[in-house]
Amino acid sequence: MRRAKLVIAPLTLLLFLLPGTAVRADIYVHTDSQGVLHFTNAPNHSGYRPVMRELGPGSGILSLAPGRLEEIIRSASDRYGVDPHLVRAVIKAESDFNTQARSHKGAQGLMQLMPDTARLHNVSNVYNPDENIDGGVRHLRLLLDRFQGDLQLTLAGYNAGIKAVEKYGGIPPYPETREYIRRVLQYHQRYRGNGTISIREETRR
Numbered sequence: 001m002r003r004a005k006l007v008i009a010p011l012t013l014l015l016f017l018l019p020g021t022a023v024r025a026d027i028y029v030h031t032d033s034q035g036v037l038h039f040t041n042a043p044n045h046s047g048y049r050p051v052m053r054e055l056g057p058g059s060g061i062l063s064l065a066p067g068r069l070e071e072i073i074r075s076a077s078d079r080y081g082v083d084p085h086l087v088r089a090v091i092k093a094e095s096d097f098n099t100q101a102r103s104h105k106g107a108q109g110l111m112q113l114m115p116d117t118a119r120l121h122n123v124s125n126v127y128n129p130d131e132n133i134d135g136g137v138r139h140l141r142l143l144l145d146r147f148q149g150d151l152q153l154t155l156a157g158y159n160a161g162i163k164a165v166e167k168y169g170g171i172p173p174y175p176e177t178r179e180y181i182r183r184v185l186q187y188h189q190r191y192r193g194n195g196t197i198s199i200r201e202e203t204r205r
Contacts, residue, residue, distance in 0.1 A: 069097070072130055076137040082144065086151075087137055089187035090158065093180060099129055111136025155181045 077084035094112035095101035102108050106115060109132035118126050123135035146162060147153035156171045159180040164172040
């Protein structure tokens with residue numbers, strides 16, 4: 001069995017290694033006939049596909065290309081039987097598609113997983129989009145099952161925690177949680193109408 005090798009274009013490698021450097025280029029990957037992965041910011045043939053892109057002037061944060069993010073969302077949604085539009089809506093409300101997002105309460109990554117939630121779902125790197133989304137969608141599945149498919153209670157549980165929902169026998173009387181549910185449902189409706197087009201538009205902002 002051959003091991004995959006990584007070949008990174010010099011400019012791309014320099015951008016990754018220089019401390020304090022704001023990465024200002026899209027990153028593309030290509031797998032050649034020998035199984036070698038080539039990463040570059042300047043693709044020279046159609047075999048390259050985008051895997052990461054810059055967020056915009058001055059951001060200094062590199063984000064996944066919309067197509068790759070869509071692949072991860074669909075894969076996790078299929079795996080756990082969760083509506084992908086709901087997943088997109090939660091990501092939009094939680095992190096606005098920022099893979100490096102961190103809240104003042106300690107929630108991290110695209111789906112803003114708290115440390116306890118990450119441990120519950122075996123997420124070792126919360127800033128890895130694949131792991132973060134897998135853990136977040138798995139948690140949504142747990143909540144949907146716990147609250148018998150009730151979407152509002154599921155979102156309340158995602159925002160305020162299962163114990164808070166059970167304590168109040170419904171949506172907790174927290175303004176933040178009520179506003180969170182309203183926002184996610186609004187995004188959910190938008191994505192149900194626009195799907196992938198909307199996620200591409202959102203990540204360009």
